[in-house]
Amino acid sequence: MNKSKRRAFLLRALTASSVLLLSGCERLSRSEWFPRVLDSAEKLTQATQRLITPRKAMAQEFTPADLSPQFRSNGTSNPENPQYQALAANNFADYRLQVGGLVARPMSFSLAELRGLPSRTQITRHDCVEGWSAIGKWKGTPLSIVLDQVQPKPEARYVVFYCADPMDAQGTHYYESIDMDDAHHPQTILAYELNDQILPIANGAPIRVRIERQLGYKMAKYITGILVVDSFASIGDGKGGYWEDQGYEWYAGI
Numbered sequence: 001m002n003k004s005k006r007r008a009f010l011l012r013a014l015t016a017s018s019v020l021l022l023s024g025c026e027r028l029s030r031s032e033w034f035p036r037v038l039d040s041a042e043k044l045t046q047a048t049q050r051l052i053t054p055r056k057a058m059a060q061e062f063t064p065a066d067l068s069p070q071f072r073s074n075g076t077s078n079p080e081n082p083q084y085q086a087l088a089a090n091n092f093a094d095y096r097l098q099v100g101g102l103v104a105r106p107m108s109f110s111l112a113e114l115r116g117l118p119s120r121t122q123i124t125r126h127d128c129v130e131g132w133s134a135i136g137k138w139k140g141t142p143l144s145i146v147l148d149q150v151q152p153k154p155e156a157r158y159v160v161f162y163c164a165d166p167m168d169a170q171g172t173h174y175y176e177s178i179d180m181d182d183a184h185h186p187q188t189i190l191a192y193e194l195n196d197q198i199l200p201i202a203n204g205a206p207i208r209v210r211i212e213r214q215l216g217y218k219m220a221k222y223i224t225g226i227l228v229v230d231s232f233a234s235i236g237d238g239k240g241g242y243w244e245d246q247g248y249e250w251y252a253g254i
């Protein structure tokens with residue numbers, strides 16, 4: 001595209017998105033949460049990204065030739081939690097993933113039950129804010145399949161992941177949250193395999209989530225429970241995740 005064509009294109013795109021924003025505003029202004037959304041520049045970034053990249057767009061997938069020689073571990077590499085250690089000692093045979101909150105049918109899943117559900121395999125690149133990336137092959141149960149089973153209620157807005165690893169002496173555990181759009185994204189999976197092997201402890205055994213259109217810290221490892229909520233204001237310090245409570249952005253889109 002030459003310069004003037006590109007400019008015309010950008011102008012058209014801007015006009016189109018302003019129209020979208022306006023019609024969005026009309027709808028939003030009638031809902032209570034609009035003022036809260038507007039006060040955050042981050043939410044605007046999120047809204048802009050959604051205009052530019054369709055909400056359902058897939059993250060890039062790679063081929064086996066692209067795999068990193070090793071998928072490193074970051075953050076917790078082995079939770080200092082006696083209950084977790086007891087489960088690990090028994091190869092997670094007694095592990096149960098609790099799924100509850102604003103759902104019609106709270107359920108718990110053993111590893112065998114999760115593995116028995118339809119699975120998805122994907123080779124994707126993981127980007128950590130600390131400045132490293134790695135390409136890995138993940139296999140797991142799409143979160144949407146688990147959600148279909150528990151049936152979120154109409155007021156459900158977020159999915160919160162609780163983790164086994166304590167982060168401080170007070171016993172604050174790692175946690176994360178995503179919205180229902182990301183929860184239903186086809187590449188959002190509850191992974192139990194990495195590079196054709198059972199998910200190693202260093203990478204979040206027995207279950208860690210992959211959210212391929214966001215940064216590494218969103219991808220909670222050592223998941224013990226999933227809670228469907230309409231707000232995360234009363235969880236932790238209320239920012240939606242362990243790192244968010246320390247100042248990271250809740251929406252870490254890439």
Ligand SMILES: Nc1nc2c(c(=O)[nH]1)N[C@H]1C(S)=C(S)[C@@H](COP(=O)(O)O)O[C@H]1N2
Nearest residue numbers: 072073074075076128163174203216219221
């Ligand atoms: N429970 C838990 N999940 C976590 C972390 C953690 O410390 N604890 N670290 C996060 C960060 S910052 C990154 S980059 C990835 C690292 O995943 P990996 O150990 O498989 O490389 O996990 C994320 N999920």
Ligand SMILES: [Mo]
Nearest residue numbers: 128129216217
């Ligand atoms: Mo990270």
